[in-house]
Amino acid sequence: MLEERDQFERTEEPTPRRREEARKKGQVAKSRSLIPAVTLLAATCVLYFIARELLVKLERLFRGCFSLTGRAGTITQEDVFSLLLESGLLFLPVLLPLFAGVVAAGVAGGALQTGFLWTAELLRPDLSRLNPLAGLRRLCSGEAVAELVKALGSVMCLGGLGVVALYMHLPAFAALSTLEVVDIVRYGGREGGWLLTAGVGVMTALAGLDYAYQRWRTEVRLRMSRHEVKEELREHEGDPLIKSRLKSIRQRLARQRMMADAARADVVITNPHRLAVALRYRPDEMAAPKVVAKGAGFVAQRIREIAREKGIPLVENKPLAQLLYRLVEVGEEIPETLYRAVAEVLAYVYRLRQRVDLRSGA
Secondary structure (H helix, E strand, O other): OHHHHHHHOEEEOOOHHHHHHHHHOOOOOOOOOHHHHHHHHHHHHHHHHHHHHHHHHHHHHHHHHHHHHOOOOOOOHHHHHHHHHHHHHHHHHHHHHHHHHHHHHHHHHHHHHHOOOOOOHHHOOOHHHHOHHHHHHHHOOHHHHHHHHHHHHHHHHHHHHHHHHHHHHHHHHHOHHHOOHHHHHHHHHHHHHHHHHHHHHHHHHHHHHHHHHHHHHHHHHHOEEHHHHHHHHHHHHOOHHHHHHHHHHHHHHHHHHHHHHHOOOOEEEEOOOOEEEEEEOOOOOOOOOEEEEEEEOHHHHHHHHHHHHHOOOEEEOHHHHHHHHHHOOOOOEOOHHHHHHHHHHHHHHHHHHHHHHHHHHO
């Protein structure tokens, strides 16, 4: 019963593989309101630097429009076209940095959320989206309710900001008709800039909260049950039982090869009972003596038995046996620090063999 419950309860953090697969499918945390907020923030920053020049251009435009409407006679199509062309040439150098900043901020806002992600998974046709029942379920789901709450919250915050700004400046609006064009433009630029900055601040705060919520919801969606984690581990790394079986087979084969190499050793250095290290040296093949087998406990006992069967000398040298066992792996040559000690052992072995050969020859 407990295993069945663990199979469906998503209580585990998503694995890196699960995150990577979700990213390939486009399932990443992203807020729909963050990019508009970032673009408006960028536009506000750019306007801060070009506001003075923009107000001068607007003043010239208003003067041109008022002078055109106040001129005697009818306004021809050529006059309107000429005014539009002059306005475009007037504002284009000022508005180009604004447009460039907005585009760059939009691209950066998307990249900050998802990185440079390209996936065609969301573009694939999905016939389930045409199912009216599925669409109705999506409209009544908790996600749709959350989106509605976020939209109403944004409208209420921005609407409340607009109402407060209108209430604060209502007396000033009535006096605008008595001001000059220059004063009207300056007033509109100053108060409009304040309102824009406040609105962008509210939108940015709401977008930050929405992005935090999206990250939390994405993490919840990607969570895995213990059963899923075990299955993924089994698929990625293989069945633990099979891995254990293969490991034991590899260890057994390696031990067999090591015992076969131990039978061709020149000397076996012992601890005397706990450790055994077999050395082989061929001057024409090796730069230094090589450890062909080593072991502790049962393996050391088996190496000593093979040495006795093959007539390989057993030399008891506890410090040297411990150093060789700890520092040198099977198949490696001994380090220079052990040359002298091993050379003394090999010299003793060679002298011992010479004596045996002389006796056998006698």
